[in-house]
Amino acid sequence: MVDTTVHTLSTLFAVITATGAGVLSILYWQTLRESPFGTVIALLTLTMSAMIVYHVVVFLVEPDTVLLETLRSALYTVVAIFLWLVVVTHRQIDNSAGAG
Structure with a gap:
Protein backbone atom coordinates (compact mmCIF):
# COMPACT_ATOMS: atom_id res chain seq x y z
CA MET A 1 0.00 0.00 0.00
CA VAL A 2 1.27 3.45 -0.90
CA ASP A 3 1.22 5.82 2.07
CA THR A 4 1.38 9.24 0.44
CA THR A 5 -1.31 11.73 1.32
CA VAL A 6 -1.87 12.79 -2.29
CA HIS A 7 -2.37 9.18 -3.39
CA GLY A 20 -21.93 9.36 -7.53
CA ALA A 21 -21.63 8.78 -11.26
CA GLY A 22 -22.76 5.18 -10.87
CA VAL A 23 -25.83 6.19 -8.88
CA LEU A 24 -26.72 8.90 -11.39
CA SER A 25 -26.31 6.50 -14.31
CA ILE A 26 -28.64 4.00 -12.61
CA LEU A 27 -31.26 6.73 -12.17
CA TYR A 28 -30.80 7.84 -15.77
CA TRP A 29 -31.08 4.24 -17.01
CA GLN A 30 -34.39 3.80 -15.17
CA THR A 31 -35.72 6.77 -17.14
CA LEU A 32 -34.34 5.73 -20.56
CA ARG A 33 -34.33 1.92 -20.51
CA GLU A 34 -36.89 1.75 -23.34
CA SER A 35 -34.89 4.13 -25.57
CA PRO A 36 -31.92 3.31 -27.84
CA PHE A 37 -29.59 4.62 -25.15
CA GLY A 38 -30.80 2.05 -22.59
CA THR A 39 -28.02 -0.43 -23.39
CA VAL A 40 -25.40 2.31 -23.41
CA ILE A 41 -26.55 3.62 -20.04
CA ALA A 42 -26.59 0.09 -18.57
CA LEU A 43 -23.00 -0.41 -19.69
CA LEU A 44 -22.10 3.01 -18.28
CA THR A 45 -23.43 1.81 -14.93
CA LEU A 46 -21.22 -1.27 -15.13
CA THR A 47 -18.24 0.90 -16.06
CA MET A 48 -18.78 3.14 -13.06
CA SER A 49 -19.00 0.10 -10.79
CA ALA A 50 -15.79 -1.28 -12.28
CA MET A 51 -14.08 2.07 -11.68
CA ILE A 52 -15.11 1.93 -8.03
CA VAL A 53 -13.72 -1.58 -7.62
CA TYR A 54 -10.51 -0.66 -9.46
CA HIS A 55 -9.81 2.34 -7.25
CA VAL A 56 -10.53 0.42 -4.08
CA VAL A 61 -2.74 -3.31 -2.78
CA ALA A 80 -13.89 0.16 -25.32
CA ILE A 81 -17.20 -1.75 -25.56
CA PHE A 82 -19.01 1.26 -24.08
CA LEU A 83 -17.51 3.59 -26.69
CA TRP A 84 -18.34 1.13 -29.48
CA LEU A 85 -21.97 0.97 -28.32
CA VAL A 86 -22.16 4.77 -28.25
CA VAL A 87 -20.96 4.93 -31.87
CA VAL A 88 -23.36 2.17 -32.98
CA THR A 89 -26.28 3.84 -31.22
CA HIS A 90 -25.41 7.20 -32.73
CA ARG A 91 -25.28 5.69 -36.23
CA GLN A 92 -28.57 3.89 -35.64
CA ILE A 93 -30.29 7.10 -34.56
CA ASP A 94 -28.69 9.04 -37.43
CA ASN A 95 -29.85 6.44 -40.00
CA SER A 96 -33.39 6.34 -38.61
CA ALA A 97 -33.59 10.14 -38.60
CA GLY A 98 -32.36 10.31 -42.20
CA ALA A 99 -34.87 7.71 -43.39
CA GLY A 100 -37.84 9.40 -41.73
Whole structure:
Protein backbone atom coordinates (compact mmCIF):
# COMPACT_ATOMS: atom_id res chain seq x y z
CA MET A 1 0.00 0.00 0.00
CA VAL A 2 1.27 3.45 -0.90
CA ASP A 3 1.22 5.82 2.07
CA THR A 4 1.38 9.24 0.44
CA THR A 5 -1.31 11.73 1.32
CA VAL A 6 -1.87 12.79 -2.29
CA HIS A 7 -2.37 9.18 -3.39
CA THR A 8 -4.83 8.50 -0.58
CA LEU A 9 -6.83 11.67 -1.22
CA SER A 10 -6.95 11.16 -4.99
CA THR A 11 -8.06 7.55 -4.60
CA LEU A 12 -10.78 8.50 -2.13
CA PHE A 13 -11.92 11.30 -4.44
CA ALA A 14 -12.09 8.85 -7.36
CA VAL A 15 -14.13 6.37 -5.32
CA ILE A 16 -16.59 9.07 -4.22
CA THR A 17 -16.88 10.50 -7.73
CA ALA A 18 -17.37 7.08 -9.34
CA THR A 19 -20.00 6.18 -6.76
CA GLY A 20 -21.93 9.36 -7.53
CA ALA A 21 -21.63 8.78 -11.26
CA GLY A 22 -22.76 5.18 -10.87
CA VAL A 23 -25.83 6.19 -8.88
CA LEU A 24 -26.72 8.90 -11.39
CA SER A 25 -26.31 6.50 -14.31
CA ILE A 26 -28.64 4.00 -12.61
CA LEU A 27 -31.26 6.73 -12.17
CA TYR A 28 -30.80 7.84 -15.77
CA TRP A 29 -31.08 4.24 -17.01
CA GLN A 30 -34.39 3.80 -15.17
CA THR A 31 -35.72 6.77 -17.14
CA LEU A 32 -34.34 5.73 -20.56
CA ARG A 33 -34.33 1.92 -20.51
CA GLU A 34 -36.89 1.75 -23.34
CA SER A 35 -34.89 4.13 -25.57
CA PRO A 36 -31.92 3.31 -27.84
CA PHE A 37 -29.59 4.62 -25.15
CA GLY A 38 -30.80 2.05 -22.59
CA THR A 39 -28.02 -0.43 -23.39
CA VAL A 40 -25.40 2.31 -23.41
CA ILE A 41 -26.55 3.62 -20.04
CA ALA A 42 -26.59 0.09 -18.57
CA LEU A 43 -23.00 -0.41 -19.69
CA LEU A 44 -22.10 3.01 -18.28
CA THR A 45 -23.43 1.81 -14.93
CA LEU A 46 -21.22 -1.27 -15.13
CA THR A 47 -18.24 0.90 -16.06
CA MET A 48 -18.78 3.14 -13.06
CA SER A 49 -19.00 0.10 -10.79
CA ALA A 50 -15.79 -1.28 -12.28
CA MET A 51 -14.08 2.07 -11.68
CA ILE A 52 -15.11 1.93 -8.03
CA VAL A 53 -13.72 -1.58 -7.62
CA TYR A 54 -10.51 -0.66 -9.46
CA HIS A 55 -9.81 2.34 -7.25
CA VAL A 56 -10.53 0.42 -4.08
CA VAL A 57 -8.03 -2.23 -5.22
CA VAL A 58 -5.49 0.51 -6.04
CA PHE A 59 -6.00 1.88 -2.56
CA LEU A 60 -5.50 -1.49 -0.86
CA VAL A 61 -2.74 -3.31 -2.78
CA GLU A 62 0.63 -2.60 -4.33
CA PRO A 63 0.48 -0.95 -7.78
CA ASP A 64 2.35 -3.69 -9.71
CA THR A 65 0.33 -6.84 -9.03
CA VAL A 66 -1.24 -9.31 -11.43
CA LEU A 67 -4.69 -8.65 -9.94
CA LEU A 68 -4.42 -4.94 -10.62
CA GLU A 69 -3.17 -5.48 -14.17
CA THR A 70 -6.01 -7.91 -14.88
CA LEU A 71 -8.59 -5.55 -13.42
CA ARG A 72 -7.16 -2.64 -15.43
CA SER A 73 -7.29 -4.70 -18.63
CA ALA A 74 -10.90 -5.71 -17.98
CA LEU A 75 -11.79 -2.08 -17.26
CA TYR A 76 -10.25 -0.88 -20.51
CA THR A 77 -12.18 -3.59 -22.37
CA VAL A 78 -15.46 -2.44 -20.82
CA VAL A 79 -14.66 1.18 -21.72
CA ALA A 80 -13.89 0.16 -25.32
CA ILE A 81 -17.20 -1.75 -25.56
CA PHE A 82 -19.01 1.26 -24.08
CA LEU A 83 -17.51 3.59 -26.69
CA TRP A 84 -18.34 1.13 -29.48
CA LEU A 85 -21.97 0.97 -28.32
CA VAL A 86 -22.16 4.77 -28.25
CA VAL A 87 -20.96 4.93 -31.87
CA VAL A 88 -23.36 2.17 -32.98
CA THR A 89 -26.28 3.84 -31.22
CA HIS A 90 -25.41 7.20 -32.73
CA ARG A 91 -25.28 5.69 -36.23
CA GLN A 92 -28.57 3.89 -35.64
CA ILE A 93 -30.29 7.10 -34.56
CA ASP A 94 -28.69 9.04 -37.43
CA ASN A 95 -29.85 6.44 -40.00
CA SER A 96 -33.39 6.34 -38.61
CA ALA A 97 -33.59 10.14 -38.60
CA GLY A 98 -32.36 10.31 -42.20
CA ALA A 99 -34.87 7.71 -43.39
CA GLY A 100 -37.84 9.40 -41.73
